[in-house]
Amino acid sequence: xxxxxxxxxxxxxxxxxxxxxxxxxxxxxxxxxxxxxxxxxxxxxxxxxxxxxxxxxxxxxxxxxxxxxxxxxxxxxxxxxxxxxxxxxxxxxxxxxxxxxxxxxxxxxxxxxxxxxxxxxxxxxxxxxxxxxxxxxxxxxxxxxxxxxxxxxxxxxxxxxxxxxxxxxxxxxxxxxxxxxxxxxxxxxxxxxxxxxxxxxxxxxxxxxxxxxxxxxxxxxxxxxxxxxxxxxxxxxxxxxxxxxxxxxxxxxxxxxxxxxxxxx
Amino acid sequence: xxxxxxxxxxxxxxxxxxxxxxxxxxxxxxxxxxxxxxxxxxxxxxxxxxxxxxxxxxxxxxxxxxxxxxxxxxxxxxxxxxxxxxxxxxxxxxxxxxxxxxxxxxxxxxxxxxxxxxxxxxxxxxxxxxxxxxxxxxxxxxxxxxxxxxxxxxxxxxxxxxxxxxxxxxxxxxxxxxxxxxxxxxxxxxxxxxxxxxxxxxxxxxxxxxxxxxxxxxxxxxxxxxxxxxxxxxxxxxxxxxxxxxxxx
Numbered sequence: 001x002x003x004x005x006x007x008x009x010x011x012x013x014x015x016x017x018x019x020x021x022x023x024x025x026x027x028x029x030x031x032x033x034x035x036x037x038x039x040x041x042x043x044x045x046x047x048x049x050x051x052x053x054x055x056x057x058x059x060x061x062x063x064x065x066x067x068x069x070x071x072x073x074x075x076x077x078x079x080x081x082x083x084x085x086x087x088x089x090x091x092x093x094x095x096x097x098x099x100x101x102x103x104x105x106x107x108x109x110x111x112x113x114x115x116x117x118x119x120x121x122x123x124x125x126x127x128x129x130x131x132x133x134x135x136x137x138x139x140x141x142x143x144x145x146x147x148x149x150x151x152x153x154x155x156x157x158x159x160x161x162x163x164x165x166x167x168x169x170x171x172x173x174x175x176x177x178x179x180x181x182x183x184x185x186x187x188x189x190x191x192x193x194x195x196x197x198x199x200x201x202x203x204x205x206x207x208x209x210x211x212x213x214x215x216x217x218x219x220x221x222x223x224x225x226x227x228x229x230x231x232x233x234x235x236x237x238x239x240x241x242x243x244x245x246x247x248x249x250x251x252x253x254x255x256x257x258x259x260x261x262x263x264x265x
Numbered sequence: 266x267x268x269x270x271x272x273x274x275x276x277x278x279x280x281x282x283x284x285x286x287x288x289x290x291x292x293x294x295x296x297x298x299x300x301x302x303x304x305x306x307x308x309x310x311x312x313x314x315x316x317x318x319x320x321x322x323x324x325x326x327x328x329x330x331x332x333x334x335x336x337x338x339x340x341x342x343x344x345x346x347x348x349x350x351x352x353x354x355x356x357x358x359x360x361x362x363x364x365x366x367x368x369x370x371x372x373x374x375x376x377x378x379x380x381x382x383x384x385x386x387x388x389x390x391x392x393x394x395x396x397x398x399x400x401x402x403x404x405x406x407x408x409x410x411x412x413x414x415x416x417x418x419x420x421x422x423x424x425x426x427x428x429x430x431x432x433x434x435x436x437x438x439x440x441x442x443x444x445x446x447x448x449x450x451x452x453x454x455x456x457x458x459x460x461x462x463x464x465x466x467x468x469x470x471x472x473x474x475x476x477x478x479x480x481x482x483x484x485x486x487x488x489x490x491x492x493x494x495x496x497x498x499x500x501x502x503x504x505x506x507x508x509x510x511x512x513x514x
Binding site: 024028 | 311317318321338340342343347351353355356357366367369370371374414
């Protein structure tokens with residue numbers, strides 16, 4: 001390029017740049033397949049085996065469904081949440097730690113393109129994780145997806161929520177220890193008591209409000225409805241909660257990028 | 266013709282209150298080979314970070330070929346190629362991936378990236394190392410990858426932050442020849458270096474920054490009078506030249 005032709009036409013959406021963020025992250029994920037995919041699949045297999053077969057043998061049916069069919073959506077949702085969160089926290093923190101986040105900062109990429117690129121990778125990892133777990137469930141004869149559109153909605157929406165939470169934590173964290181704070185103190189406990197293994201009716205009446213106050217309950221419940229048609233709790237609450245969280249977290253993440261929090265010096 | 270880079274009253278204060286750049290104004294004409302000198306911590310890298318988007322500005326304006334680097338940051342960044350002082354790359358990626366991905370961020374399609382990446386890997390003698398991971402490379406090879414990455418989108422303004430730090434004499438001289446070729450072809454180059462010989466050989470205009478301000482700025486010829494560039498540099502930064510320090514002792 002010479003000094004005479006530096007006038008460039010205005011940029012539209014940088015689709016190639018966005019696609020490159022996805023290519024780079026997929027390449028990074030493929031360097032750690034055991035961590036990214038094999039670990040959640042083995043974890044899901046163990047949950048299915050222990051809770052579905054060993055302990056589930058004592059519970060024959062829930063709402064007309066085999067116990068293993070009942071727990072599979074919850075196991076799936078726990079792993080989707082975990083995959084989404086780990087994908088974005090590790091991606092952002094790794095880029096900050098090695099400083100190659102500067103490659104995207106010096107490039108003609110908008111903040112929206114950077115965030116969308118990250119979230120596309122989050123959804124890819126979550127969907128691949130989910131497909132693997134569905135395949136494991138199919139080996140046990142319990143995989144069924146009654147409503148594919150509803151199933152995809154819950155997988156993608158929850159992935160986006162935890163992908164964005166992961167970005168925020170990845171920008172905030174000053175060390176590896178802080179990356180695990182949300183996971184250890186909120187995600188794991190709330191997901192375990194969010195109705196993966198039991199219905200609300202199985203809880204003592206004085207503890208049922210805990211389930212209704214737990215957002216994981218609505219996500220597991222939504223995915224369970226999409227897969228086997230079983231639903232409990234107030235209808236519509238999960239959908240509204242999910243959409244509100246997607247909007248609020250999207251705006252929050254965009255704000256952090258625009259102000260350069262954790263990104264720019 | 267619009268200047269390649271116009272910085273007006275740049276001020277940068279970090280979150281903890283450190284004033285890295287006080288009030289820096291600078292104009293680099295299109296086609297110039299510009300030397301940006303100063304001691305460690307003077308504000309050179311911070312200024313470059315503000316120009317390229319790695320750091321935010323506290324105050325002031327920056328224009329790249331007349332394009333506001335804050336308001337129209339995407340347009341401005343398309344015009345700049347940066348070779349930073351530090352190896353800010355994915356250490357597990359290969360040189361080919363690093364160069365190709367950067368082309369992608371700048372919106373180059375697959376055919377353009379392939380052609381440009383092949384050419385740059387060849388030019389910097391990286392072809393045989395193209396599939397090794399970056400961390401396996403020697404310091405000199407790493408520096409070449411960083412330079413190839415900066416050039417992949419053929420920027421009009423090339424910013425080189427100590428590009429020859431830690432490289433051997435052969436590569437340094439080869440790089441000098443290449444940079445001179447690029448400059449002859451019309452590329453504007455901003456170079457920071459602690460090697461005064463390098464600046465003396467390559468640059469036509471020089472600015473010296475100290476304590477976050479430009480303390481001297483002008484054509485190289487003005488720096489070469491008297492004791493030469495080193496004397497002029499030390500005088501500008503307020504350091505004592507050797508012969509004065511020696512006499513005092």
